[in-house]
Amino acid sequence: MPAEGATKDMIEAPEKEPLDVDGPGAVRVEAVGRTFITRRGQLDALAGMSLHVGSGEVVSVVGPSGCGKTTLLELVCGLQTPDSGTVSSAPAALMPQRDLLLPWLGALDNACLALRARGLGRDRARRQAQPWLERFGLGGFERTRPAELSGGMRQRVSFLRTLLAGKPVLALDEPFAALDAITRLQMQGWLSHVLETEPRTVVLVTHDVEEAIVLADRVVVMSPRPGRAVAEIEVPLKRPRHRTDAHVVELREQALEALGMPR
Amino acid sequence: MRRLASRGWRPLVLLAVLIGTWELYVDLGGADSLILPPPHQIASSLYDDRSLLWSSFLVTAREVLLGIMLAAIAGFACAVALHFSTRTLRPAVYPLLIASQTVPVPIIAPLLVLWLGFGILPKLVVIALVSFFSIVVTTLAGLAAVDPELPKLMRTFDATRVRVFRLVELPAALPGVFTGAKISVVVAVIGAVFAEQAGSSSGLGYLFQQSVPQLLTARAYAAVVILSAFAILLFGLLALAERLVLPWAYQPLGERPA
Numbered sequence: 001m002p003a004e005g006a007t008k009d010m011i012e013a014p015e016k017e018p019l020d021v022d023g024p025g026a027v028r029v030e031a032v033g034r035t036f037i038t039r040r041g042q043l044d045a046l047a048g049m050s051l052h053v054g055s056g057e058v059v060s061v062v063g064p065s066g067c068g069k070t071t072l073l074e075l076v077c078g079l080q081t082p083d084s085g086t087v088s089s090a091p092a093a094l095m096p097q098r099d100l101l102l103p104w105l106g107a108l109d110n111a112c113l114a115l116r117a118r119g120l121g122r123d124r125a126r127r128q129a130q131p132w133l134e135r136f137g138l139g140g141f142e143r144t145r146p147a148e149l150s151g152g153m154r155q156r157v158s159f160l161r162t163l164l165a166g167k168p169v170l171a172l173d174e175p176f177a178a179l180d181a182i183t184r185l186q187m188q189g190w191l192s193h194v195l196e197t198e199p200r201t202v203v204l205v206t207h208d209v210e211e212a213i214v215l216a217d218r219v220v221v222m223s224p225r226p227g228r229a230v231a232e233i234e235v236p237l238k239r240p241r242h243r244t245d246a247h248v249v250e251l252r253e254q255a256l257e258a259l260g261m262p263r
Numbered sequence: 264m265r266r267l268a269s270r271g272w273r274p275l276v277l278l279a280v281l282i283g284t285w286e287l288y289v290d291l292g293g294a295d296s297l298i299l300p301p302p303h304q305i306a307s308s309l310y311d312d313r314s315l316l317w318s319s320f321l322v323t324a325r326e327v328l329l330g331i332m333l334a335a336i337a338g339f340a341c342a343v344a345l346h347f348s349t350r351t352l353r354p355a356v357y358p359l360l361i362a363s364q365t366v367p368v369p370i371i372a373p374l375l376v377l378w379l380g381f382g383i384l385p386k387l388v389v390i391a392l393v394s395f396f397s398i399v400v401t402t403l404a405g406l407a408a409v410d411p412e413l414p415k416l417m418r419t420f421d422a423t424r425v426r427v428f429r430l431v432e433l434p435a436a437l438p439g440v441f442t443g444a445k446i447s448v449v450v451a452v453i454g455a456v457f458a459e460q461a462g463s464s465s466g467l468g469y470l471f472q473q474s475v476p477q478l479l480t481a482r483a484y485a486a487v488v489i490l491s492a493f494a495i496l497l498f499g500l501l502a503l504a505e506r507l508v509l510p511w512a513y514q515p516l517g518e519r520p521a
Contacts, residue, residue, distance in 0.1 A: 077419045094419040096412050104434050104511040116430055117422035145511055165420045 025090040025168030025201040027053040027076055032085035033226075034071055045071045047226035049085075051203070055168070058195060058202040060212030062255060063222030069205040070097070072227070073171040076203055090201065092169035097177060099146070099158040106143035107157050108133055114165035132160055136194075152183045159191070169201045176211065185243070188214055192239055209255045213248050214241045221258040231258035300481040305488060308481040315470070316482075320489055322466040326383060327455050327493070330390025331448055337391060338398030338447075339440065345399075346406040346432070347424075364396045368454060372461035386458040386466075393454035394447030398440070405439025406432050438512045441505040448497040452490050 029051040036043045045068035053059045063069055074080045077092045093114065101110045108126055111133060115125035133139060136156045146154055155175060162170060175191070176184045192215055195202065206212050212219045213235055221231040233255055237247050253263055282302045288294065289301035296304065309316065341360075345353040368389060375385035409432050417427045459468030467486045474483040505512070 074415070079415050079418060092419065094416055096416055098412070100410060100413055100416060102431065102434070104509070113417075113430065114420040117417055117420035117426055119426070147511070167419075171419075 025055040027051065027089040027092070027169055027201060027203060028087070029072070029075065029089075030086045032072075032075060032082040032087060034068065034075065034080065035083050044226035046075075046082075046228065048228045049222070050229055051220060053169075053201055053203055055090075055201055056199050057218065058204065058216045060204045060206060060216035060219045061222060062206055062209055062212045062219060062259065063227060064224045064259065065207065067222045067225050068227035069207075069222065070173055073173050073203060073205055076169065077171050090169050091167040092171045092203075093162045093165035093167040095159055095162040095170065095172045095175055097173045097175075099154040099178075101146040101149075101154055101157060101161075103146055106141075106145055107138055107149060107153070108142035110146065110157050111138075111160045111164060113161050117165075129160070129164060132164065136160055150183075151179045152187055155179065155187055156190070159194075163198065163200075169203065172202060172204045174206050175204070177207070184208075184211070189240065191215060192241070196239060209252050209259070210243050210248070213251045213255065214243060219251075219255055221255055231255070233258070297478055297480055300484055304481040305484045308479075308485040309488065312482055312485060316467070316485060316489055319465060319467045319470045319486065320493070323452075323455050323459065323468065323490070324493060326386040326458070326466065327390060327448075327451050327497075329383070330387045330455065331394055331444070331451050331497075333387055334391040334394040334447055334451070335398055335444060338395045338443070339402055341395075342399045342402035342406065343428075345403055347428075349407075360396060360399060363392065366392075368393060368457045369461070372457050375458075376462035381462050381464070385461070386455060386463070389458035389461075390451045390454040394451040397446040397450070398443035401439040401443030401446070402436055403439075405436030408439070409435045437509055438505070441501060441509070445498050445501050448501060449494045452494045452497075456490065 029049060032046055032049045033044070034046040034049075036045060049068070049072060051059070051061070051072065061069055061072065071080065073094065075082055075087045076089045077094045078087075078089070079094075081087075102113065105113075108129055109122075111129045112120075112122070112125035115128060116122065120128070130142070133142060136159075138153060138156060138160075141149065141153065146157070149157065155178075159172075159175065162172075176187050179187060188211055195215075202216075204212070204215060209219075213233075216235055219233040219235060220229050221233070222228065223230045233251055235241075235251060237245070237251075241248055243249075257263060285299075286302045289296055289299055300308075341356075345356060371392075372385070372389050375388050379385040379388065413431050414427050417431060422430070455466070456468035456471065459466040460472045463469050467490055471483045471486045474480070474486070
């Protein structure tokens with residue numbers, strides 16, 4: 001498996017650029033149905049949902065609240081199994097909606113969490129994460145706890161933690177939803193830049209259509225619950241993209257239309 | 264220290280007012296000083312009987328400290344075991360734990376003396392019994408209060424169950440452990456008194472029991488004062504340790520860098 005190779009590489013040669021993910025990092029979700037039994041009865045989260053993401057492709061999934069976007073990501077990450085249909089995905093690491101940083105750890109140790117989870121010792125994990133922290137503009141904040149970091153910084157630490165899991169697929173669950181508008185725009189530009197230098201297969205769930213267009217190679221629009229893909233919009237635009245670019249605006253309107261918003 | 268100096272006078276003022284009222288009440292003939300000794304008699308007993316009180320205190324302090332350690336180790340281990348077996352062990356054991364708390368200590372203490380003799384052992388068991396429960400409950404609550412998304416996240420990082428516990432759940436539960444310990448030190452002191460009264464020849468609880476029939480009420484109250492001061496001291500030490508060990512739990516949400 002490609003993830004294995006990448007993992008070994010990271011452990012043995014931390015100074016080298018790790019995370020080589022040339023191999024197949026594809027995600028295939030075929031006609032998946034997922035139903036939850038709640039106290040108020042059956043809840044169909046997904047029905048006939050399909051999603052194909054090629055290796056190294058960035059795909060955004062947009063849809064109304066409660067359309068099963070988070071369920072979709074958990075299926076991709078193997079945290080749930082579908083009731084019908086199939087999910088096959090290269091190993092995926094989750095970046096949760098809230099940053100979920102551990103309040104007792106500094107930024108560096110929080111970023112190390114995925115490495116520690118795999119069994120790396122603290123010092124090795126720190127040595128490996130340190131250059132990344134600096135690259136992500138977090139140098140000097142190694143020992144700063146989350147409560148003292150800004151929202152944008154916390155989100156960068158959270159992203160780094162998921163990146164250092166060394167998985168070929170990143171499952172990002174509304175990563176910037178909790179940020180203020182200006183920080184969100186900055187973080188979108190930042191993530192776009194990072195993914196250019198660190199290509200990964202990315203499934204980015206968001207309810208922000210503009211974010212979806214600016215970041216993704218392709219946008220998949222989902223229906224209200226039970227969620228399924230109702231439209232697909234290719235984004236054949238060069239990066240970096242700007243939200244006021246006429247093409248971006250046009251694609252955004254297309255996506256909003258697919259979501260049922262009249263022009 | 265400055266915070267302590269600026270706020271520490273408040274309980275002292277309240278205490279002074281209470282003691283003053285008490286003193287006046289007894290002095291003006293509100294109560295027989297044999298039944299309710301005035302504070303100045305307790306104070307002079309604290310001084311006059313200092314060597315007796317001190318040697319008794321050492322006995323009780325040893326029992327309390329060892330008993331709490333026993334309770335902390337057993338309570339923590341029990342909480343972790345129940346946490347790891349939420350489905351089977353926890354529903355089976357939890358009701359019994361609660362039941363163990365309803366056993367009246369004054370009744371079980373003499374039985375323990377019969378079984379375990381007059382030494383320190385029955386005292387440790389009584390103290391551990393009364394202080395064990397709060398440690399189990401608060402530790403268990405702390406372990407269970409971890410955001411349910413975190414174990415999920417850790418699973419996508421390929422963490423084993425033990426690593427999720429060590430890296431995420433255990434540190435998250437530590438504030439709860441301290442809360443339980445702070446509650447249990449206070450009840451442990453009460454437990455020590457009951458245990459000593461059930462059968463012993465030394466300690467503050469024993470001294471208290473011996474002093475009342477001898478009409479040495481001031482001495483009995485002096486023993487109570489020392490027990491209270493000891494409980495406050497232990498509580499304060501734990502609170503201090505908590506701040507040193509878990510600074511993040513006290514981190515104020517202050518200014519954040521942009």
